[in-house]
Amino acid sequence: MTLLLKYAILQVMKFSKSCINTLREDPKEAESKSHRILLRGGFVRPLVSGIHIYLPLGWRILMRIEKIIREELNRIGAQEMLMPAICPRDVWEKSGRWIEYGDDMFKFKDRKGREYCLCPTHEEIITGIARNSIRSYRDLPQIWYQIQIKYRDELRSRFGVIRSRQFIMKDSYSLDRDDDGLSESFELHKQAYTNIYRRCGIDFEIVDAAGGLMGTGQSSEFVARVDGGEDTIAICANCDYRASLEVAQGIGKVFDFADSPVTEVHTPGKRSVDEVSDFLKVGSENLVKSIFYTASDKEPMLILLRGDYEINEGVIRSKFGFSYKPADAETIVRFFGAEPGFIGPVNKDDIAIYADDLLKGAKGMITGANKNDYHMKGLNLERDVNVREYLNLRVVKKGDACSKCRSELELHNSLELGHIFKLGTRYSKLLGATFLDENGEEKPIVMGSYGIGLERIMACVCEQKGDEHGAVWPISITPSEVYIVVLNPLDNDVAGVAEEVIQALTNNGFSVIIDDRDLSAGVKFNDSELLGIPLRLTIGPKGIKNDSFDIHLRETKEIVRVDKTSILCKLQELKSMLYRRLNE
RNA sequence: CGGGGCGUAGCGCAGCGGUUUAGCGCGCAUGGUUCGGGACCAUGAGGUCGUGGGUUCAAAUCCCACCGCCCCGACCA
Numbered sequence: 017m018t019l020l021l022k023y024a025i026l027q028v029m030k031f032s033k034s035c036i037n038t039l040r041e042d043p044k045e046a047e048s049k050s051h052r053i054l055l056r057g058g059f060v061r062p063l064v065s066g067i068h069i070y071l072p073l074g075w076r077i078l079m080r081i082e083k084i085i086r087e088e089l090n091r092i093g094a095q096e097m098l099m100p101a102i103c104p105r106d107v108w109e110k111s112g113r114w115i116e117y118g119d120d121m122f123k124f125k126d127r128k129g130r131e132y133c134l135c136p137t138h139e140e141i142i143t144g145i146a147r148n149s150i151r152s153y154r155d156l157p158q159i160w161y162q163i164q165i166k167y168r169d170e171l172r173s174r175f176g177v178i179r180s181r182q183f184i185m186k187d188s189y190s191l192d193r194d195d196d197g198l199s200e201s202f203e204l205h206k207q208a209y210t211n212i213y214r215r216c217g218i219d220f221e222i223v224d225a226a227g228g229l230m231g232t233g234q235s236s237e238f239v240a241r242v243d244g245g246e247d248t249i250a251i252c253a254n255c256d257y258r259a260s261l262e263v264a265q266g267i268g269k270v271f272d273f274a275d276s277p278v279t280e281v282h283t284p285g286k287r288s289v290d291e292v293s294d295f296l297k298v299g300s301e302n303l304v305k306s307i308f309y310t311a312s313d314k315e316p317m318l319i320l321l322r323g324d325y326e327i328n329e330g331v332i333r334s335k336f337g338f339s340y341k342p343a344d345a346e347t348i349v350r351f352f353g354a355e356p357g358f359i360g361p362v363n364k365d366d367i368a369i370y371a372d373d374l375l376k377g378a379k380g381m382i383t384g385a386n387k388n389d390y391h392m393k394g395l396n397l398e399r400d401v402n403v404r405e406y407l408n409l410r411v412v413k414k415g416d417a418c419s420k421c422r423s424e425l426e427l428h429n430s431l432e433l434g435h436i437f438k439l440g441t442r443y444s445k446l447l448g449a450t451f452l453d454e455n456g457e458e459k460p461i462v463m464g465s466y467g468i469g470l471e472r473i474m475a476c477v478c479e480q481k482g483d484e485h486g487a488v489w490p491i492s493i494t495p496s497e498v499y500i501v502v503l504n505p506l507d508n509d510v511a512g513v514a515e516e517v518i519q520a521l522t523n524n525g526f527s528v529i530i531d532d533r534d535l536s537a538g539v540k541f542n543d544s545e546l547l548g549i550p551l552r553l554t555i556g557p558k559g560i561k562n563d564s565f566d567i568h569l570r571e572t573k574e575i576v577r578v579d580k581t582s583i584l585c586k587l588q589e590l591k592s593m594l595y596r597r598l599n600e
Numbered sequence: 601c602g603g604g605g606c607g608u609a610g611c612g613c614a615g616c617g618g619u620u621u622a623g624c625g626c627g628c629a630u631g632g633u634u635c636g637g638g639a640c641c642a643u644g645a646g647g648u649c650g651u652g653g654g655u656u657c658a659a660a661u662c663c664c665a666c667c668g669c670c671c672c673g674a675c676c677a
Contacts, residue, residue, distance in 0.1 A: 040626060040638075041612050045670045065669065120676070137677070171601085171675045179676080225677085235677085246676095329675095435677050467677065504635055538637035556636055566636085 027522050029496060031531040031543075035072050038543050048244040050478035051176030053487050057546050059474075059495075066173025066181035073547065074474070076495035078184065081216060081473050082163055084492065085186045088211045092204040094159040094188055099141050101165060105131040107140045111446050116338065122167045122181075134167035139443050139465055142189040146461055147449040153193050156451060156461070157201060161188030163470070175244060177471035178431065184471060190464035193453065198438055198462045202234075205436050205466045209238050213433065216473050217490030217598055219480055220433060223249050226262040226330045233438035238468075242479035245431035250412050254423030260432075262330035265408050266416030266425050268322075271301050273380030276394035278362070281382075284389045287357025289323040292391060296382065300324040304375060304383040304395060306359050308348055311339040316351065320361055320371035320403070322378070325410035335407070352386050360384035360392065361401045371397065373406040431476055434468040481571070487548025488571050491594035496529040498587060499549035501540045503556030505532045513580070514555050520584045526591075545570065550594055551587060 029036070037058035045062070046052040054060045059074030070078060086096065105123075108114040114121075114133075122134040135141070142160060150156065166185045173180050190201030206222070213220045218240055225237035237260055239249055250264035251257075259265070286295045293300045303323030310316040314337055321327055332340055345356050351367065352359040360383040361369050375381075379396040397403065416425050444450065444460040453459055473493075481488040491497065498521060502514045514530065521528050529549060531540045537556075544552045552568040559565045565583055567576045567590065578586045 037610090039611060044606080044612075047671065062669085168676085172673090174671080237677085432677080437677075465677085469677095501636090507635095534635090536635060536637080536639055538639090541637050543638090554636070558636060 027527050028518055029072075029529045031529060032533050034529075036529075036547075037071070038546055046176065048175045048178070048479075049482055050178065050244065050475035053478045053482045053546075053548075054176055054475065057487055057548070059487075060177060062176075066170060066179070068177055068180060068182075068471075073495040077474050077489065077493050078470050080493040080495075081470050082184075082186075084215050085163065085212055085468060085470075088208040088215075089159075089161055089186070089188060091211075092159065092208045094161045094208075096161055096163070098162050098164060099135075099138050099145075101135055101167065102132050103135050103141060105133065107144065108133060111140050111143075111443060113140070120168050120170065122169050136166055136168045137185075137465075137467070138162070138164075138187055139189070139439065139463075140447065143443040143447045143449045143461075143463070146191050146444065146463075147447060150191060150449065150451050150461060153451055153453045157190065157192045157197050159188055159190045159201060159204070161186060161466075175246065176475065178244075178475050179246060180471070183469055186468040186470065188466045190466070192462045192464070193451065193459070194462055195440075198440070198464050201464050202436060202438055205464070206236065209434050209436065209466075209468070212468065213238060213240075213473070215492050215598060216477065217481065217492060218433070218473065218476055221249065221251065221258050221430075224259040224263050225435060226260065226334060233440045233442075235435060235437040237432055238434040238436075239430040239432050240476045240480060241428045242431045242476060243429055244479055245429040247430045247432055248427050249430040250416075250425045250427055252418040252421060252423055253426055255418060255421040257418050257420045257425075260430075261411060261427070262328065264412040264425070265419045266412035267419055267422065268325065268374045268410070268413075268416050269301075270374065271378075273302060273378070275379040275396055278392050278394045278396075278400060280385050280387070280390050280392050282389060283358075283391045286389075286391075287355075292382065293323065296391075296393075298382065302380075302382055304360070304378070304381045304397075306361055306384055308343040308351065308359065309336070309340045310343045310347060311337060311341070313337075313339055315368055316343070317368040317370060318361055318364060319409060320369065320375055320383075320397075320401070321410055322372060322374050325372065325374070325413065328409055328411045331407075331409055354384065354386045354388050358384045358386065358388050358390060360386055360395075361403075362386070362392065362395070365402045369401060369403050370409065371401070371403045371406050372409045374410065376406045431472060431479065432469075433472050433476060434466070436466040437464060439463040439465050482548070485542070486546030489548045489550060490598055491550050491591060492598055494548070494550055496527045496547075496549050497551060497591060498526055498528045499544040499547065499552045500528060500530045501537070501544060501552060501554045501556075502530060502532050503537055503540075503554065505534055507557060509560055510555060510557060513560055517553070517555065517580075517583055521587065524584060524588065526587065544568075551590055553583065553587070 039056045042052055043055045046055050058071055060068045060070055063069055105114055121136050125131050163186045167182050170181050192198045192201055220238050220240045223237050223239055225235045248261040250259050283292055283295055286292045289300050289303050289305055300323035305321050305323055307319045307327055348356050375397055381395040382391055382393050383395050385392040414427050418425050441460040441462055444463055449461045450458045478487055504510050550570050554566045563579045564577050
């Protein structure tokens with residue numbers, strides 16, 4: 017037997033001889049649905065917090081996802097390569113991200129004391145490659161990608177593989193001569209990503225997003241609505257507006273309170289918005305909360321927000337800088353002469369004051385009096401406060417109106433699956449990746465960066481399609497297409513028919529798990545459902561006697577009954593039907 | 601880092617006002633009976649009770665410290 021044939025036969029996984037470990041009970045550490053399914057089905061296993069082992073079935077799924085990603089990226093002309101996971105410090109110093117990424121990066125020293133990190137992403141390295149290999153505008157555009165493990169020392173990993181400290185990522189990078197080129201590369205990726213997620217059977221949305229540590233250019237997120245997600249997206253029920261909560265802009269209700277002169281009120285021990293509004297018997301929208309931010313390298317600033325809204329930290333960081341942090345109590349006392357909960361914007365002209373735009377023209381408001389245990393009533397922003405600028409600084413909340421069409425916005429839990437960014441020239445300028453244009457002029461390469469987390473696709477499918485019995489894999493990424501339950505496998509007739517059917521299936525390109533364990537039927541049926549294999553064929557003495565075999569569809573629970581000669585044909589038909597359904 | 605929960609066999613758990621030999625269910629092994637939705641009988645293997653220290657004649661059990669895991673928050677492409 018040639019080696020090739022031997023591997024071809026491995027298309028068949030014999031349950032009794034495979035590393036498949038299903039758990040009869042839910043593992044206690046798993047609370048989210050995808051985590052539960054992935055652990056119980058034995059697809060993954062934890063090693064330490066945030067780091068997982070991908071067992072054979074889980075790895076098969078990931079490999080099939082990889083294949084789809086490769087096909088779609090190759091189709092837009094992207095070239096695959098593989099970069100190292102280890103990178104020396106100086107490369108990251110040049111981009112400024114050795115500090116910016118900070119503790120989120122795994123860092124270590126080699127035996128000579130030289131410092132390295134395990135790459136959390138690869139903009140620095142890719143820009144280095146571009147610097148060496150791109151000379152002329154004639155070399156552009158190009159798209160490069162890799163599928164590789166990324167390392168991020170997350171503050172808190174959670175939900176199994178959804179937020180982990182080591183994960184597989186497809187990261188691609190586009191190199192263009194100008195913004196128009198970048199826009200084209202960006203659109204190509206948008207199309208490729210759309211195809212990828214559709215082929216993986218995921219129901220997804222494309223939303224506007226924040227660039228975060230990547231930069232401040234345009235970025236879009238591919239997200240899935242799931243109950244167990246860790247992010248939130250705002251979706252307009254009426255128009256096509258959708259945005260990640262970090263950047264979503266809504267229109268809030270405006271309240272008109274009667275104007276009056278400023279007076280102090282005694283509010284002993286009442287600090288929070290809820291405490292003060294309860295105590296004074298007013299709605300939280302009647303309050304102005306003051307949040308004091310300081311930064312090591314920038315001037316302190318006071319942010320004013322209406323009491324019924326939360327501050328959008330993402331906007332603070334992208335607008336004012338990453339170094340801004342809410343001040344501690346001691347600093348607040350030093351600047352305001354009052355404790356947190358009692359500070360306010362009146363007579364604070366020496367501090368930069370930015371207010372949320374919902375406060376423009378607000379009057380009759382209540383805010384801290386800069387005196388412990390006192391607030392002030394009758395605040396008129398225009399009259400009493402020296403606001404430097406009004407900006408949208410609040411997080412959208414349920415009931416806000418869409419900024420595009422004024423319909424109501426809905427908020428949904430979501431899971432980030434992929435993110436595409438227009439980087440622009442940030443990295444190429446810092447790291448000197450330039451080209452000569454037709455006029456012989458040296459210009460920085462205009463770059464884009466695009467990422468997909470592979471495990472999240474797997475987890476997302478569990479979240480969206482999984483049911484009380486376990487996983488439901490789409491035919492495109494299932495670890496195996498057909499699960500054959502052999503009942504009474506020690507019976508010679510049964511074993512004979514099973515053998516025959518398996519031959520026919522593998523000869524026709526099916527991947528098969530055969531459950532040849534000598535166990536009672538229920539155990540095998542339940543495992544087939546837990547493992548989520550789309551098609552299940554049962555071979556047992558009764559079926560052989562009556563020449564009637566059951567094919568069960570995992571997703572719809574339909575049962576199709578066929579005679580022996582039609583098994584192959586029917587399975588082929590069902591398989592193509594399942595593929596067709598993915599494209600609908 | 602703050603708050604909460606937990607750590608006893610591969611998995612799920614009981615025992616935890618100190619007491620010979622640490623239990624139960626599932627799984628695993630052997631033999632037998634079964635066999636179309638988590639079978640049954642018999643026998644058996646499997647444990648540094650998270651780690652270290654302390655109290656005590658005696659610690660899984662009481663005390664201290666540490667480690668690890670999960671959840672909430674802070675934080676995060």
